[in-house]
Structure formats: structure tokens, C-alpha cells
Amino acid sequence: MTVVTRFAPSPTGMLHIGGARTALFNYLFARRHGGRFLLRIEDTDKARSTDAATAAILEGMAWLGLEADEPPLMQSTRDARHAEVASEMLFRGTAFKCYATPEELQARRDLGEEKRQAARADNLSDSERAALLGEANALLAPFRSPWRDGAPAPSPDAPFTVRLRAPDEGERIVEDAVQGTVKIQADEIDDLIMLRADGSPTYMLAVVVDDHDMNITHVIRGDDHLRNTFRQVPIYEAMGWPVPQFAHVSMIHGNDGAKLSKRHGALSTLAYREMGYLPEALTAYLLRLGWSHGDQEIFTREEAIAAFDLEGIGKAPARLDLEKLGQINSHFMRLADDDRLLCLLRPILEADSPLDDAELARIERALPHMKDRGTTLAELASAFAFLRVKRPLDLNKNARKALSAEGLDRLAGLRDELRRISQWTADRISETISSYCTTNDLSMGQVGQPLRAALTGGLPAPDIAPVLEWLGQEEALARIDDQLAGAGH
Incomplete structure (x- = not known):
């Protein structure tokens, strides 16, 4: 098969x-x-x-x-085929024409509700209440049409629906691959409509x-x-x-156990794309919502195909956990190809202003090392802000504090050392900063804080040596010079 x-x-x-x-x-x-x-x-x-x-x-x-x-x-292109099957069932006697009108069926339901309500009255005897409830339940039970056994039509041109002749009695059993053996009684199944009065299925x-x-x-x-x-x-x-x-x-x-709704998070699949999740992350997360395979938490598409079975699906409702989705998305962002990831990031990065060539070059240099700086594409895009700020940088409160008179003096000395670097790499930059600190009996914090403030304006950024490399020697020295010039150095 x-x-x-x-x-x-x-x-x-x-x-x-x-x-x-x-x-x-x-x-x-x-x-x-x-x-x-x-x-x-x-x-x-x-x-x-x-x-x-x-x-x-x-x-x-x-x-x-x-x-x-x-x-x-x-499905709508197959109406003729659906009607053909209904006609075949009429011929076999497993379906029948029913002349009950929608109005009659609604009146039946309304009367059932009235009798159920009447049974709640305080002045009824037990037998009267039982009789009313019995009548109500019969009226509200799954509909068994009076025409199912061949009663004549009310008139030759009376409109009709085609109904299934539901099973008459006994127990009905479904062996479900997830829910197990499920049973109901045949009288719980109605003579359902298969073709409406207008002939539509x-x-x-x-x-x-x-x-x-x-x-x-x-x-x-x-x-x-x-x-x-x-x-x-x-x-x-x-x-x-x-x-x-x-x-x-x-x-x-939802994470509170209630039926999933908008208050628990986005319901639309495409909304998760707009929020910055990768498709492979969302599918890996959805896979584990109600299915398990050993202790493995994250599956690639190939791993999922190799492992998936119906036996691993649980009966209990799964709970949406956006924190877990973020962790999985972060995992797949780290695995993503750099070119693809940059392509996905660009619309977010350029939402307010286009990337110029210099900014793009800095982000391309930084991207392979910064993939872990967010759980969504939007968070990752925001992590590159320090590479895009325009000179002269606006300093936040902490950056201004770091650029005290003492800090600026140390920065001036370091600037001269950085200018002498011929190979602008993170390793060479790190060696130069360490040597400067040792020569001048300074701690890394005494030099690193004003340097970071001058380069980023106080924006979040990774280790300072890679930041200098990604900025490029010309831009990095220009940012330092802006701060020194503003202080009269």
C-alpha cells in the first residue's frame, strides 16, 4: 500500500x-x-x-x-461527483429523500428547548419532570427522519434534501491511531444531510x-x-x-491550559514570519507540540522525516510556549547560511533607512559572529545598531560617564597605538590593547570602558576587539577622534 x-x-x-x-x-x-x-x-x-x-x-x-x-x-469543482455518489446511495437504499424543511427542524429544536426549560419548574412532580425531560431529549436527539423508511412525499414537487440512512442500532467503534478505541452508540448518529435542497453537497x-x-x-x-x-x-x-x-x-x-486565542500569541502562521521566526524553527517547534521521540528536542527536516510516527503523538493538548519557540529559533539562526540570513535581515534593517555600502560591509563582517544575539530576526537586526550609528555619535548617560577626563586621556594614548596597526584584525587589536594596558599600568576596564563608549555611544555590543575589526580601522579611529576633538584633545 x-x-x-x-x-x-x-x-x-x-x-x-x-x-x-x-x-x-x-x-x-x-x-x-x-x-x-x-x-x-x-x-x-x-x-x-x-x-x-x-x-x-x-x-x-x-x-x-x-x-x-x-x-x-x-473541492467546489467536484460538485457533480459528490451528487453522483449521493444518487448511487439513493439507488442502494443507504440514503433517502427527506422533505423536512429547515423551519420545521428549527421548530423541533425550539420545542425541545422549551420542554427542557419547563422541566426546571419548581411545582412539578418527579414523574412530570421526567416526562418533560424525556420529550425534550427526544426532540433534541440526533435527527431521525420520518422519511428514512419510505414514507411518501408530501407533494410531487416538494423540495427535499438527500440524507444518509444512519446505522439503526448497536455500538459503533473507531480504532484511532492516536485516541485509541473510541465507541458511541448508533442512535447518537443523525441522518445527516449529504445534498442540500438546492443540490449542493x-x-x-x-x-x-x-x-x-x-x-x-x-x-x-x-x-x-x-x-x-x-x-x-x-x-x-x-x-x-x-x-x-x-x-x-x-x-x-495556551500556556495557561486554556483554548488557544490571540491573547496567547499570534494565531496566523504568516504572522510568525513577520515576527522574525525562521520556517525551519517554527516547523521544528510545531513538531514537538504533542509529538515526542526519545529525548531529542530539536529536529531538522531530514531527522523529522526519518523519525516521525503516529505512535509518538500524545493524547493530551499541547501548550504553546513562545519562550521555547524563541530558543529553537535562535538555534536555527546560528545554523543558517550567512547569505540567506543577511537576505532575511535586510528588509528589517532597512525599514527606516537603506543600508549604505559601508554599513553593509560592517554587518557582513560581523554577522557570522553575532548570530546568537537574538531569538528572532528582529532582535538580531537590532543588535547591529552600533555598527550603523552616524557620526558624531550621540552618547547615552553611561557612555558620557565613561568618557571622563581621565578616560579621554587614556583613549588618546590608545588611539596612537591603534593607528600603528598594519593588519586590522581582532587578534592584532587585542594584543595592542593588552600591551598598552601593561605599559601604562592600566586595567582592561580603565581602557575598555571609554573605548567602548566612543565606538558605540553606549549601545549594546560584543567584545571590543571584534567591534573594532568590524567597524574597520578608518571608521573606528574616526569615532574615537570625534570624542577626543569634542574634548579638546
Whole structure:
């Protein structure tokens, strides 16, 4: 058997990170088994589906590197096929025409709620209360149509829906690869609508027909669909089709254990791109939300494909932890190719002003050594601020304090030594500073503090010798000269 999985989002909004994790699990499972990963856009809800949402889903998938093996299938293009299956089920007697109107069904539900409310009255006897509750529960129970057993139509031209003839009795069992054995009683399954009165298919029919026609072998999806599985399996059985293996994955919750919402962090996958996370970091993080493999915490794409299995998925909801995501993103930024990382940083660096050639050269020199200076691209970009400040530098309070009269005197002496360096490297610079301190009986702090203040204006920066190298000899000496000139040196 060739494993075939699918990701089937509805284009009614963004690609949620929960959906992205579902797509990732399907992708990895297919790749692990040398199978195929497919994408289906479930746009049967024509009123809410939009082209913009479809484009956002495709963009998010592409950013995460979750490439489907075929172009995406638009579910709405298959209405005729869905209707064909419904007609076949009518012929087989596993579906029937139902003439109940939406208004009648709503009146039934309303009456059930009224009886349930009436049963709460204080003046009722136990038997009266039980009778009312029994009537309410019958009205609110899964709908079993009076036309399921062949009752005549109310009129020759009466509108109708096509409903599944749900299982009549007994226990229904789903062997789920994540949730285990799940059971419900047959009378909990309604005679669900498969074709609306206008002839359009519902989700319940369309998803089964499409999964069958796409040869889907494993349906990996959120556990909010678990109950739908009991309604969909009878359609497979009615058509004599093989039933795929189901695996229902628990939801992602916030760090407080509550259902994930905007207060816990961004919900849109692409929002994490805008926040400065790398796609490989987000997928590595999503992989570990609800799945584990030994003690390994961070997986590359290749490692994930080699290791992923359904047995490693836990039943409990996973919790979103942005601090952990930041740690993983920092890890992958350190591993990233320098040219790629600079390409990703440039839009952030140039958000306020373009990089000139000198600034770009300094950042290119510094980048291989500064990849650990942030957990997101935005944080990393801000770490280069000391390389971009314009002369003369504005000094913060601490920098002004470091450039006291004594500090400036020491800086003047060091400047003369730095000018004599012929090979402007961090090692040579460090040797020169150490020699200057030894010759003048000074500590590194007595020299380093005013030097750092003159070079950075007090902005955060790494060790001073690399800073001097990245600035370049001309720029570094010019920054020192600006401070000395301002003090009359």
C-alpha cells in the first residue's frame, strides 16, 4: 500500500498554527513512508470561502516548505461527483429523500428547548419532570427522519434534501491511531444531510468522496473532527469503500491550559514570519507540540522525516510556549547560511533607512559572529545598531560617564597605538590593547570602558576587539577622534 495523506483546510481565514501542525504531521508521515502528501481546499462553504484566504494558505504552506505532490484540489469543482455518489446511495437504499424543511427542524429544536426549560419548574412532580425531560431529549436527539423508511412525499414537487440512512442500532467503534478505541452508540448518529435542497453537497459527503477518490489511506486531523468520523464512516460503508486509518490529534492550548486565542500569541502562521521566526524553527517547534521521540528536542527536516510516527503523538493538548519557540529559533539562526540570513535581515534593517555600502560591509563582517544575539530576526537586526550609528555619535548617560577626563586621556594614548596597526584584525587589536594596558599600568576596564563608549555611544555590543575589526580601522579611529576633538584633545 502506498501511503497517501492530505491536508484539507477551509479557505475562510488564515492558516492557523494548529492547521500548520496538522499539515506538518501529514507531510512527515507521507515522506517517512515514501508516500504522497496532497492538499485539498475545502471551499464548499461558498459564502465564507475567499480567494484571499486560499492564497494565504498556499503562501503559508510554501513558507513552511510543505510542498504537496500535486496541485491543490478545489473541492467546489467536484460538485457533480459528490451528487453522483449521493444518487448511487439513493439507488442502494443507504440514503433517502427527506422533505423536512429547515423551519420545521428549527421548530423541533425550539420545542425541545422549551420542554427542557419547563422541566426546571419548581411545582412539578418527579414523574412530570421526567416526562418533560424525556420529550425534550427526544426532540433534541440526533435527527431521525420520518422519511428514512419510505414514507411518501408530501407533494410531487416538494423540495427535499438527500440524507444518509444512519446505522439503526448497536455500538459503533473507531480504532484511532492516536485516541485509541473510541465507541458511541448508533442512535447518537443523525441522518445527516449529504445534498442540500438546492443540490449542493455538504462537507460530510464531500470530504468522504474526495478522500476516497484521492486514495487517502491515513486521515490525520484535529480531534475536533473525531465525532465527525462516526458520521462519515457509514458513508464509506454504504458505498463499499475501504475506510482509511484515522488519527485525531489534540488541540494546541495556551500556556495557561486554556483554548488557544490571540491573547496567547499570534494565531496566523504568516504572522510568525513577520515576527522574525525562521520556517525551519517554527516547523521544528510545531513538531514537538504533542509529538515526542526519545529525548531529542530539536529536529531538522531530514531527522523529522526519518523519525516521525503516529505512535509518538500524545493524547493530551499541547501548550504553546513562545519562550521555547524563541530558543529553537535562535538555534536555527546560528545554523543558517550567512547569505540567506543577511537576505532575511535586510528588509528589517532597512525599514527606516537603506543600508549604505559601508554599513553593509560592517554587518557582513560581523554577522557570522553575532548570530546568537537574538531569538528572532528582529532582535538580531537590532543588535547591529552600533555598527550603523552616524557620526558624531550621540552618547547615552553611561557612555558620557565613561568618557571622563581621565578616560579621554587614556583613549588618546590608545588611539596612537591603534593607528600603528598594519593588519586590522581582532587578534592584532587585542594584543595592542593588552600591551598598552601593561605599559601604562592600566586595567582592561580603565581602557575598555571609554573605548567602548566612543565606538558605540553606549549601545549594546560584543567584545571590543571584534567591534573594532568590524567597524574597520578608518571608521573606528574616526569615532574615537570625534570624542577626543569634542574634548579638546
